[in-house]
Amino acid sequence: MNNYTFDELTVGMTESFKVKITEEMLDAFKGITGDVNPLHNDEEFAKAKGHPGRVAYGMLTASFLSTLAGVYIPGERSLIQQVETKFAKPVYIGDELTVTGEIVELVESVQRLELKVTITNQDGKKVLRGTMGILVV
């Protein structure tokens, strides 16, 4: 786990990690949230809607932003204050995602960083993009 102090951070600094989406992740997410929507849980239903299989929850994909801030940038001192995201493309079981954050602004007075975030799939297509406001505490 990283442990950057505010003074160690610079605009343009990036961190990223990879994660593979599994069936177990979707099932665990359903158990936690109670979202039983068939698009995420019924393969035949999802195929009838034009997808190759069950569609991963958008919020499951977005949940890796928590890891990005809490483990990678800034890491241990992270306190996520704000997240804005757009889900650009669907994510499926077996997709290998790359989660990336780039510091675009540092607000010294309140020790807050603004992070531009993108998540891409194995084909290099953006599946999520957004911004995060993170306090370094």
Added chain:
Amino acid sequence: MTREEVFATLTDIFRDVFDDDDIELTDATTADDIEDWDSLEQINLVVACEKKFNVKFDMKEIQSLKNVGEMVDTIVGKL
């Protein structure tokens, strides 16, 4: 920018941050007068002010502000 213009712009910032178009500020307005004005929203206010007015605060200044009037005066002093 005059004090009145700063005050009007600050009112717009408050309405945007708290998503409440009914907010009316006075010099005496404090966090006790706006239900959602907590420490996290205070940070959002500071960040929004720094961007809008193109000024920088330091932590001591922020902690010493007692009400909206002092916030306006601090911003005017930096323009």
